[in-house]
Amino acid sequence: MGKFIYLDNAATTKIAPEVMETMLPYFTEYFGNPSSVYGFASQNKERIAKQRERIASILGAKENEIYFTGGGTESDNWALKATAEAYGAKGKHIITSRIEHHAILHTCEYLEKQHGFEVTYLDVDENGIVDLEALKKAIRPDTILISIMFANNEIGSIQPIKEIGQIAHEHGILFHTDAVQAFGQILIDVDACHIDMLSASGHKINGPKGIGFLYIRKGVKIRSFIHGGAQERKRRAGTENVPGIIGLGKAAELAADSMEERTAAERALRDYMIERIEKEIPYCRLNGDRTKRLPNNVNFSFRFIEGESLLIMLDMKGICASSGSACTSGSLDPSHVLLAIGLPHEIAHGSLRMTLGADTSKDDIDYVVEELKKIVEHLRGMSPLYEDFVRKQANK
Numbered sequence: 001m002g003k004f005i006y007l008d009n010a011a012t013t014k015i016a017p018e019v020m021e022t023m024l025p026y027f028t029e030y031f032g033n034p035s036s037v038y039g040f041a042s043q044n045k046e047r048i049a050k051q052r053e054r055i056a057s058i059l060g061a062k063e064n065e066i067y068f069t070g071g072g073t074e075s076d077n078w079a080l081k082a083t084a085e086a087y088g089a090k091g092k093h094i095i096t097s098r099i100e101h102h103a104i105l106h107t108c109e110y111l112e113k114q115h116g117f118e119v120t121y122l123d124v125d126e127n128g129i130v131d132l133e134a135l136k137k138a139i140r141p142d143t144i145l146i147s148i149m150f151a152n153n154e155i156g157s158i159q160p161i162k163e164i165g166q167i168a169h170e171h172g173i174l175f176h177t178d179a180v181q182a183f184g185q186i187l188i189d190v191d192a193c194h195i196d197m198l199s200a201s202g203h204k205i206n207g208p209k210g211i212g213f214l215y216i217r218k219g220v221k222i223r224s225f226i227h228g229g230a231q232e233r234k235r236r237a238g239t240e241n242v243p244g245i246i247g248l249g250k251a252a253e254l255a256a257d258s259m260e261e262r263t264a265a266e267r268a269l270r271d272y273m274i275e276r277i278e279k280e281i282p283y284c285r286l287n288g289d290r291t292k293r294l295p296n297n298v299n300f301s302f303r304f305i306e307g308e309s310l311l312i313m314l315d316m317k318g319i320c321a322s323s324g325s326a327c328t329s330g331s332l333d334p335s336h337v338l339l340a341i342g343l344p345h346e347i348a349h350g351s352l353r354m355t356l357g358a359d360t361s362k363d364d365i366d367y368v369v370e371e372l373k374k375i376v377e378h379l380r381g382m383s384p385l386y387e388d389f390v391r392k393q394a395n396k
């Protein structure tokens with residue numbers, strides 16, 4: 001087999017072997033429905049409760065504040081739609097940011113179009129950080145919810161969550177955070193950060209796909225999201241995804257236990273990669289904040305280059321990365337995040353996101369940087385824009 005270097009861990013991660021091993025018996029031996037009466041099946045209820053406890057303890061939350069869902073997208077939808085329903089009589093204004101995941105942005109658009117909500121989309125600075133003064137100014141008497149992501153999935157910028165939570169609470173406004181990228185990478189304390197609701201997902205932390213959770217602080221009157229049986233305290237009905245929940249609990253515990261060491265190693269590799277690229281590839285720009293940044297995120301724009309061509313050529317060298325330039329639908333619009341940090345369209349188009357994983361090595365990074373150098377040079381060699389630019393530079 002040829003080279004295979006996976007640098008797209010913000011899109012999804014490989015399931016950890018220990019997680020897989022823990023899940024397997026739940027497909028075969030312990031397949032019982034947790035709601036059944038006989039011990040063989042009802043034991044699964046206790047095993048699920050154990051995972052709830054594990055996750056709650058990582059966040060400084062209580063066991064009955066964790067609700068299992070079908071993943072990050074569902075948790076985001078639930079938080080926003082159910083808050084809108086429960087608190088809509090109090091006010092119909094929501095504050096979020098322009099760089100949220102589409103699970104938040106498209107849900108906000110839905111609430112605007114279908115339920116008469118008004119949404120303020122806060123600008124971010126050139127590093128992708130929300131401005132606290134702008135947030136304070138956006139607050140109105142009818143604001144019921146602030147939803148700001150903990151860390152951005154494209155450029156890795158980490159928001160001042162504690163300060164945002166404080167502002168929300170001083171004004172009696174609920175605070176939700178999409179922590180899908182942050183959970184497992186950053187130590188989160190829901191009380192210290194004044195978080196009322198928090199979304200996370202299994203497959204971003206070396207756990208299974210199709211499972212996640214929503215933390216809902218006790219006292220927040222959020223209604224049922226899925227109607228049916230009594231599962232998840234009647235708020236999210238449907239027979240529990242037992243193997244998924246077991247896998248999520250295990251993955252969360254592994255991520256929490258290894259956090260310090262793993263993120264220190266990733267941070268060092270990340271900075272090594274950034275330094276090499278900045279030194280060795282001309283006309284590039286690091287996107288996102290240099291220090292308030294996820295430990296595994298590298299995002300660059302290369303002038304005179306199409307992100308898509310870059311990805312195809314990296315793929316031919318066995319390197320999996322992603323582009324900030326096209327959204328998942330395959331449209332040619334540049335990423336809303338890169339436009340929000342002020343990149344012009346042509347530079348936003350030449351962007352590349354590489355997200356490291358727990359098993360990324362220095363050798364991997366060296367190989368990728370070497371290939372990237374060659375590919376960028378090759379693509380620029382075919383670009384009339386670049387040719388023009390070089391000619392103008394020479395004539396100066």
Ligand SMILES: *Cc1c(COP(=O)(O)O)cnc(C)c1O
Nearest residue numbers: 071072073101103153180181201
């Ligand atoms: C991946 C991701 C989601 C969606 O999570 P799924 O479990 O894939 O539905 C939401 N928000 C952010 C920031 C993400 O990175």
